[in-house]
Amino acid sequence: MSQTPKIERAGEWNSKDILFSIAAVPETETLFVGSSDFRVYEFDLSVEKPERVEFTGTGHQSYVTGMALLGKTLVTGSYDGQLIWWNTEDRTELRRQRAHDRWIRRVISSPDQQRIISVADDMQCRVWNSESGELLKAFSDHPEITPHNYPSMLYAVAISEDGQHIATGDRTGHVAIWDAETFEKIGETEAPGMYTWDPKQRRHSIGGIRSLAFSPDGTQLAVGGIGKIGNIDHLGGQSRLEIFRWESDDEPVLIEDESKKGLIEQIVWRPDGKTLFGVGGDHKGFVNLYDVEKGEILTQEGGSGHIHAVSVDSSFTTLFTAGHNQIERWRLVDEEPAAS
Amino acid sequence: MGAAGAAADMTAVDALTSPLLAGELKRQQKSVILLWLAGGASQLETWDPKPGAATGGPYRAIQTNVPGIQISELLPKMSQRLQQNTAIIRSLNTKIADHGGGYTLMDTGRLPEPGVDFPHLGGIIAHELSQPDSKVPDHIEMYTSTEGRRKGSAGFLPSRFNPMFLTDSMIPENISRLESISDIDHQQRADLRNMLAKNFQKNVHSSSVASHNSAFERVRGLMSSDYLFDVEKEPQSARDHYGPTQFGQQCLAARRLVGAGVPFVKVARAWWDSHGQNFETHRELCADLDHVMSALLHDLQQRGMLENTLVITLGEFGRTPSINGSLGRDHFANAWSCSLSGCGIRGGVAYGKTDEEGRTVADGEVNAGNLFATIFTALGIDPEKEYMLGSRPVPVADFHCSPIAEVLA
Incomplete structure (x- = not known):
């Protein structure tokens, strides 16, 4: 990087609902978002007063919490346990699949877009043929019950850029790494600091691994969530990022942040493999740019509402975020665009 | 020893296996188990779901075994017990939405007055239902978590009816004879x-x-009642029935205690104060509540105790229909829910109604005094019975508060 970078909020569009998932059409200002009103919408931010356009059909029956864009096909996942394939050109439903017995937390696609991967609170990771919707494999290394005998949750999934490895992360801080061809477990690691069980004052937990991302070369795995919280009635704890060299026993790089608190909901590595974005928040939002080698936050900016998801453009300098009552656009300025 | 005498002794736990004696006990011994959801559980994620409303959250409503009544999908076991045992009240408007004030209101059934030390629910129940020759405690409260821990009181009633207050251990401390x-x-x-x-x-x-x-x-x-608190005296199958959580084991202890003649046991399950991550918190805590509450009702029913044991599920208030920026719900006392099961209650009833988004009571508004009058009536206690505080009459339920007839058997 040539200069000290800075994140600027470059746009804000209010919404009465809560937006949990987002996908941007490459090289355009068109976005798709999943909402707390159970619907999926298209936004065109290139016009002066963007209006959202609803996808048609029966749709979901609960919060739309996951989304993956495959060319002109959008696949969404919801707390209703269903995956829905949509044609983005006419915004109609193509196919639906009863995918999980419990709430779907995240939906991603493989780099070659041949597969859809979903995780849910049935503690299953499921891999689907993105063309046919056929279930290819279901697997899990995550107990349904926490060590304190409460329901666990499987929040996070990631796939490496070469498509060879999948990682899954749960509420208690357990991460499993899988061979994406054989679906055999090939590694695991633990991030117990993400599990915020309070055994004395309030006797419940609030945290968990909420985000995972492989570095571009696949050797490192970034794990996001929240750290120790004094009062787990609120998200008033340090945001917590741990970066593992998952094939070694090295101690992870730990980056905690007190200045802008809350959960790290999504992580995006930049192509240099040295920096990454983390977004999330408590009742307010944040966009952080981390220097992985230095183990620190390079720059950050706060938003007015909690951020649930992010989509990054091909230059890795413009970010669109979906959150509480709003869509926001962010720009990374004062540096050379990263090579893709 | 008569049945009442037997009830007032730890041996009654085993005596309940005798059908004749159990029948006599049923006629004479009534009791209350209060499941106190400290911090305030969300009515939308428990008894009064609003699926599809902007305030409804992500969870579905599920059909109960009573046609026309749905509750949150987070309570699947309770959904199948409603018909037999449980009445829901969906129209509490108690107005006070701070923890301390809400607790005082919902544990005494009336607003505080300067200079008057009103007895709490446990104190009144203990006073009204205890046997004069009872050898077991009359009023027991378990509150293990530290947040929001508040101790009930007999108020102006005799100190005998103050609670035995268990915090760190399920078994009372300092009641053993010195060696x-x-x-x-x-x-x-x-x-x-x-x-x-x-x-x-x-x-x-x-x-x-x-x-x-x-x-x-x-x-x-x-001193000899410590046996009652020890759930390890129960067969493993009974312990498994209640599940491994502390709340489950405490409710098993509560069943043992009421079975031995303790008129009032409060089991506080803290802490439901979900200002952040309301849906995750309720997914976690409702699983415990659903399992333990249904296990308790089942166990009481199997033992023939439910018709004489009133199980109340209540907290200091509910939670806001609006969802805040941390996906939380805040304090809310204007339109919320509780449940009553067992003794004197008509099962399969959902009393009262809130509006489409759950922001106001639309029908059947009741307050804390009405709830207390209902509780007393269900137990056979005249809610208009008066205590004399000096020359001032104080009714057990607040003035002008009638019971909710629709939920009474």
Whole structure:
């Protein structure tokens, strides 16, 4: 990087609902978002007063919490346990699949877009043929019950850029790494600091691994969530990022942040493999740019509402975020665009 | 020993296996188990779901075994017990939405007044339902978590009806005889104290002195009641039935205690104060509540105890329909829910109604006084019965508060 970078909020569009998932059409200002009103919408931010356009059909029956864009096909996942394939050109439903017995937390696609991967609170990771919707494999290394005998949750999934490895992360801080061809477990690691069980004052937990991302070369795995919280009635704890060299026993790089608190909901590595974005928040939002080698936050900016998801453009300098009552656009300025 | 005497002793736990004795106990012994959801559980994620509303959250409503009544999908086991055991009240408007004020209101059934130490629910129930010769505690409260921990009180009623308050351990501390004193020495000391106390009481007619003496007279019974708190005395199958959580094991202890004649047991499950991540918190805590509450009702029913045991599920308030920026719900007392099961209750009823988004009571508004009047009526206690505080009459349920007839059997 040539200069000290800075994140600027470059746009804000209010919404009465809560937006949990987002996908941007490459090289355009068109976005798709999943909402707390159970619907999926298209936004065109290139016009002066963007209006959202609803996808048609029966749709979901609960919060739309996951989304993956495959060319002109959008696949969404919801707390209703269903995956829905949509044609983005006419915004109609193509196919639906009863995918999980419990709430779907995240939906991603493989780099070659041949597969859809979903995780849910049935503690299953499921891999689907993105063309046919056929279930290819279901697997899990995550107990349904926490060590304190409460329901666990499987929040996070990631796939490496070469498509060879999948990682899954749960509420208690357990991460499993899988061979994406054989679906055999090939590694695991633990991030117990993400599990915020309070055994004395309030006797419940609030945290968990909420985000995972492989570095571009696949050797490192970034794990996001929240750290120790004094009062787990609120998200008033340090945001917590741990970066593992998952094939070694090295101690992870730990980056905690007190200045802008809350959960790290999504992580995006930049192509240099040295920096990454983390977004999330408590009742307010944040966009952080981390220097992985230095183990620190390079720059950050706060938003007015909690951020649930992010989509990054091909230059890795413009970010669109979906959150509480709003869509926001962010720009990374004062540096050379990263090579893709 | 009569049935009432047997009920007031730890041996009643085993005596309940005798059908004849159990029948006599059912006629004479009523009791309350209060499941206190400290911090305030969300009515939308429990008894009054609003699926599809902007305030409804992500969870579905599920059909109960009562046609036309749905509850949150987070309570699947309770959905199948509603018909037999449970009435839901969906129209509480208690207005006070701070923890301390809400607790005082919902644990006394009335607003505080300066200079009047109103008894809490447990104190009143203990006073009204305890047996005079009972050797077991009359009022027990378990509150293990530290957040929001508040202790009930007998208020202006005799101190005998104050709670035995269990916090760190499920088994009461300091009720064992010192090893340095033999059992004979202990009994003889008690006899000597009783003789001196009776002589003193001939000349001093004071309720305080009487209460003091009453407490000492019950010492040996209380000392031997530690057996009741020990859930390891139960078969493993019974412990498994309630599940491994602390709340489950405490509710098993509560069943043992009411079975032995304890009229009031409160099991506080803290902490439901979900300002952040309301849906995750309720997914976690409702699983425990659903399992333990249904296990408790099932167990009481199987033992023939449910028709004489009232199980109340209540907190200091509910939670806002609006969802805040941390996916939380905040304090809310204007339109919320509780449930009553068992003794004196008509199962399969959902009383009252809130509006489409759950922001106001649309039908059947009731307050804390109405709830208390309902509880007392269900137990056969006249809600208009008056205590005399000096020359001032104080009814057990607040003035002008009638019971909710629709939920009474």
